[in-house]
Amino acid sequence: MDKKYSAYLCTGCGIGDAIDIEALSGVVSSEMGMECKTHQALCSADGRALVEGDINDNGVNTVVIGACSPRVMQDEFNFGDDKITIRANLREQVAWSNPEDADKEYVQEQASDYMRMACTQAKKSDLPDPFELETVNKRILVMGGGIAGLTAAKESAAAGYEVILVEKIDVLGGKAVNWRKSFPTKSPWTEMELPIVNDLIQAVKDSDRITVKTGTEVARISGAPGNYTVTFKQTGIKGEWDAPARVTVDQQDAIAKGKMEDPNAGLKNYMADNPDGEKVGAVVLATGWTPADVSEYEHLGAGKFQNVLTNAEFEKMASQGKIVRPSDGKPVESVAFIQSPGGAEHDKDFPYCNSVTSIVALKQAKYVREDNPNGKAYILYQHMRTPGNMELFYKAAQNDDGIFLTKANVMKVEEAADGSLSVEAENTLLNENLSLNVDMVVLAAGMVPTTKDAPVVNLAYRQGPAFLDLDLFDGYADSHFICFPYETRRTGVYACGGVRKATTVDETIDDATGAALKAIQCLESTDRGVSVHPRSGDKTYPEFFMQRCTQCKRCTEECPFGAIDDDEKGTPLPNPTRCRRCGTCMGACPERIIGFKDYNIDLIGSMVKAIEVPDDDEDKLRFVAFVCENDAYPAIDMAAMRRLGISNLVRIIPVRCLGSVNMVWIKDAMSAGMDGAILLGCQYGDDYQCHFVKGSEIASKRMENIGETLGSLGLEVERVAVRQVAINEYHKIPEIINGFVEEIVEMGPNPFKGF
């Protein structure tokens, strides 16, 4: 694109009061060589007309706007997809971040640097050219034929998409086919209902858009969103197309040297394409859960006494007929439902319960009453978890004379000679210890996600067949349960139902509908060549200059989303439709060969170098802040709106994710004589908030390494820092940024300044 530039400065919202606009305009026109115009309200119709006039009459196609934060007025300053628009944040970061009595000279230098950086960015940016697959397959693979999978298939088909529904066993319906009743789903929320699963099965069978494969498993899924190849196999058999296990770089070396056995011997290479595979574009993972093993709770008689059952076993018996004691087949008179492993030490439920098992206990207590009008059900709980309208179901149970509910620490269950059981409990609501004699004990076992112990999704990816780091989520197929509920660490694969968390039928249906919608969003975004999420609609993607690649494999290892495969030599093979455009690969690459059209090593490096660093004034230190645009950057804007004051020695550069920060930018800054560099990003670790899951964590590891490099150069390691901030922690911004500046001011200027 032949660029024709023009720059515009807005004097509204206090910008004109804080900054000498004429002088600033001079910097743009003389130093940066761009025509520069000013307006008192650039976002107004009149202001826009000024820009549009230049676009229409003078052929301007690259516009630099020095006004408010790029986070606001996005429609006003959108001049079309065929124009490049760069924003300099003069309002929030200059006018609103300096106190009224700030030294005008410092403020002016700050504003000048922001315009130099923005003009540089404009010169280095290119229009994106979306990555489009030759053909996009829009069929959806739904894994799992329970309530979640059936719903996802039905909803996807209803929206007009072809579906393959694969179920491991020979019948559809999942766990729900063994249920006697379901929870209430409508007002007055007191009556149990017949399970809807048969209706769902029928709807799926009736749909001509859904192909059902029962008794079938997914051997492997290779490829990428829009173009996956799925190899199916008969359940339980092993085959050469089974998904290969993850092999790390070190393991690969060991295998090559004969020091380690190849775990994937006999399997097709992970890059092999099965000509007999079926094509799909996106995957809904609805493989559900298995009942938890409770045999470790010996004090409750689990696995020891015949009449101690799990809730899943009890449900199956109840669905098949009368509830009887397994020991002698006698109908039960009394049943104790135990909700918590008890003992004196804690008050938690059994693992993997969520709130579902509390409601299950209420339902099953009702079965006891249905089968025997004189039957008695005891629910011994620590906390009844009955969210929303289930509270009314709970109340209805409380009003039943045959259902007794009490908080209790269950200490032990013992068996009498006739097979009946005694339950000892402490700390009950009766203010005394409790001893119950019952025919049967039912333990509220949890619902363990199928992804806890097996890869399940069986991806043929360089990073292995499974989702990564699921231990953070107790094995649930999750990646961030608040911000991105259905999204996994693999673009194109969306989880729902029991594999994602223990859910009720109602929640499962909502979940499955949501996941189906995400799968559709993925297909349509892929079709348009844009990013799916969280940078929805982004047309850029990482491009690799392979001639200079040294096969170091850092990009393939570090990509949080497994977007990059490789060949036998280790040359990366990127899959743009798996990519989320965070730029972690760009940050990782020591050869600096990865970049986006509007975001790359040269572009940001040039912006850093555009900052003017005075080498003769000990007071005018200079700092660069690489700030995550997802949370930290808006936090800085909010701090500015509240006039919290941010040091005017700092120059802020937004980055897509801290993971994209290449250490060469820090070196650029330090060798330009800047006095310090700070990275501001999201929290990482167990409670991570990083939009790209691993970016901020990877950045902080890299910073540890650069600390050593700086040390060897004779620079204090404290001159580069990485800090975590949440989007709502704007009140901490001055403390973080100004605190860092003060620390370095104390230390003194960069000793290499001016060299």
Add this chain to the structure above:
Amino acid sequence: MASLKQITYIRERYPEAKISVYYIDLRTPGKYEKFREKLMADEKISFIKGKVADIIPEADGGVTVVAENALTGEKVQEKVDLAILATGMAPAIQAEGVALGLQMDSSGFLLGDADAGS
């Protein structure tokens, strides 16, 4: 859940404040159980299962909370600076809903019908 969240607000600003939570059940499903555990590990927060019978105003502006611990049967009297009631969230549409002929449950929540598209 909101109460637990608000406890963190107090703790952030008053690291030494003593906090009592009177509850019937702590409904912290799934992952929120970890959040509950974190707060329960705070020695200056006590969790008391029991209903509050009375809240009596005091001359200094504080209040005394009168409750019964349901597990021990003990009567509890506790003077506090601030008592916060964990009130529910009533649907915004009440009488207007009736006037519009919308289907509502006994609490005034709208009843949808997915099959009918509402």
